[in-house]
Amino acid sequence: MELAKIEQLVEKYFDGETTLAEENELRTYFSSPRVAPHLEHYQSLFQFFVKEKEAQFSPSILQKTKNKKPMIGLGLAASMVLFAGLLTFLHFNGKAQNESVSTADLGQFESPEEAFEETQKALALLSSNVNVGMKSVNYINEYQNSKKLIFKK
Amino acid sequence: MNQNEFILMINPFKDKLFRLAKRLLVSHEEAQDATQEVLVKLWDKKNGLEKYSSIEAFAMTMTKNYCLDQLKSKRANHLKIVHSNYVAKEATLDQATEDNDSWNWVEKMINELPDQQKLIIQMRDIEQYEFEEIAKILDMNETAVRVNLSRARKMIREKMNKTHAYGIS
Numbered sequence A: 001m002e003l004a005k006i007e008q009l010v011e012k013y014f015d016g017e018t019t020l021a022e023e024n025e026l027r028t029y030f031s032s033p034r035v036a037p038h039l040e041h042y043q044s045l046f047q048f049f050v051k052e053k054e055a056q057f058s059p060s061i062l063q064k065t066k067n068k069k070p071m072i073g074l075g076l077a078a079s080m081v082l083f084a085g086l087l088t089f090l091h092f093n094g095k096a097q098n099e100s101v102s103t104a105d106l107g108q109f110e111s112p113e114e115a116f117e118e119t120q121k122a123l124a125l126l127s128s129n130v131n132v133g134m135k136s137v138n139y140i141n142e143y144q145n146s147k148k149l150i151f152k153k
Numbered sequence B: 001m002n003q004n005e006f007i008l009m010i011n012p013f014k015d016k017l018f019r020l021a022k023r024l025l026v027s028h029e030e031a032q033d034a035t036q037e038v039l040v041k042l043w044d045k046k047n048g049l050e051k052y053s054s055i056e057a058f059a060m061t062m063t064k065n066y067c068l069d070q071l072k073s074k075r076a077n078h079l080k081i082v083h084s085n086y087v088a089k090e091a092t093l094d095q096a097t098e099d100n101d102s103w104n105w106v107e108k109m110i111n112e113l114p115d116q117q118k119l120i121i122q123m124r125d126i127e128q129y130e131f132e133e134i135a136k137i138l139d140m141n142e143t144a145v146r147v148n149l150s151r152a153r154k155m156i157r158e159k160m161n162k163t164h165a166y167g168i169s
Helices: A003-014 A020-031 A037-052 A061-100 A112-138 A140-150 B003-025 B028-044 B046-051 B055-076 B084-091 B098-111 B115-126 B131-138 B142-166
Strands: none
Touching (some): A003 A020, A020 A037, A037 B098, B003 B028, B003 B055, B028 B046, B055 B115, B115 B131, B115 B142, B131 B142
């Protein structure tokens, strides 16, 4: 390529007016071994551009996703083992309890009437105690009374 | 979209994102983190991507914004970016070939440019985007891109001529 044209292109290049095709022409010119001496110092610039385009994003995103999968598997396995252990533990424990506490120890009633009476007794005891509790809360009403005295509606 | 489709989709431009991030953040590791971050964001948005006319341009904009945010938070914290790979390059400067040496100079000069011009140089001179695409990614008009590009190129030329005059490179 004739030198005049290259010089012209270089000028255009620095004015930001070259097209991509023209810039490529410059690149090929400057990567060739025969560059005019007065243009030699631009050589490194264009060679740098070519070189810089080769840098690659090396740690592939694939690696990360690959690393994740076995971790999930491990977690799954661990939780399964834990779950199985828990199940067997509960199972045997439950069994042991069932065996130790037989129906006789719970004091079952023979007839339904008896059972009904006992239940009523138990409920009455409970409700009387609830009423005791209520009595002690009654004094809160005093606040209400004094409030009414002060703020007459 | 499954993983494989996603990887096929990002493959053509993931290196470009990385190089853009590296241009701004300088550090190799930080650029990798930034790229990873942007790709994760893209993956999260994978179902809404159809509405973008160019996913590549969208991803480039995301990378640009992410890196500028990173830089902003770093500068606000009065922290300097740790670019270890840069130091490593300096250390090997002695044994570097003549070519490598002048490439380092070019890189240094580009690193001294304002962020906006770095971005434009990166996208035009290295990735060879059309002005239209750059304008879209940076949300500028094409004339402004051209003006900035010309300014950046001339700045590099000026610095290069200076180093030549001193006979350093």
